[in-house]
Amino acid sequence: MRQEHICCALYPGSFNPIHYGHIDIARRALRLFDSVVLAVYVHPGKADLFTADERMALIRTAFGDEPRIQVASYNQLTVDYAREVGAQAIVRGLRVFSDFELEFRMALTNRRLAPDIEIVNFIAAEEHLHISSSTIREVASLGGDVCYMTPPHVIEALRQKFNDLKARGATSSFVMSIKD
Ligand code: ADP
16 A cells, blocks of 8 residues: 655766756656655866756756656765655666666665665666766767757757857866766
């Protein structure tokens, strides 16, 4: 029997920028949880291509008026933030075996820190296995087509961002420092 309380999951990440792989994982999470909070982790002192506010706006547009998706940013321990938003689980996506080692280590650490919060890993859809934000940034910075990796509004934001950087003569130095 379904429990009365709302089951909420936190889906943390850089989302710099959001892409079809992230969207797929969030939609899979919505099949199990009542609500999903996509939370942009803000690295202290790290120069990111998109600001936290820009990344949140891109995420919001990606999900339109889906009422069960919330968007936020945070800069503390992920488990502390999960408790703050009342999440019972932390959702992560798995693409390739190399993701597994990192995610496994992170899951064990988080479980030690917060045994009451479950870590739930979803397997990426095959067509999204190769997508990463860093690949999108690199290909887009060189004028390549990323339309099969991320939605049109993100492509437009990338175009504007790289045009702005180019106008300020900042592209090349910035592109070197935007890889994950
Ligand atoms: P990246 O910068 O590598 O795209 P993030 O740090 O924003 O990723 O990742 C947030 C979460 O989304 C992580 O759990 C990551 O494994 C997952 N993720 C990233 N890319 C994909 C993808 N193509 N398919 C499924 N999950 C993904």
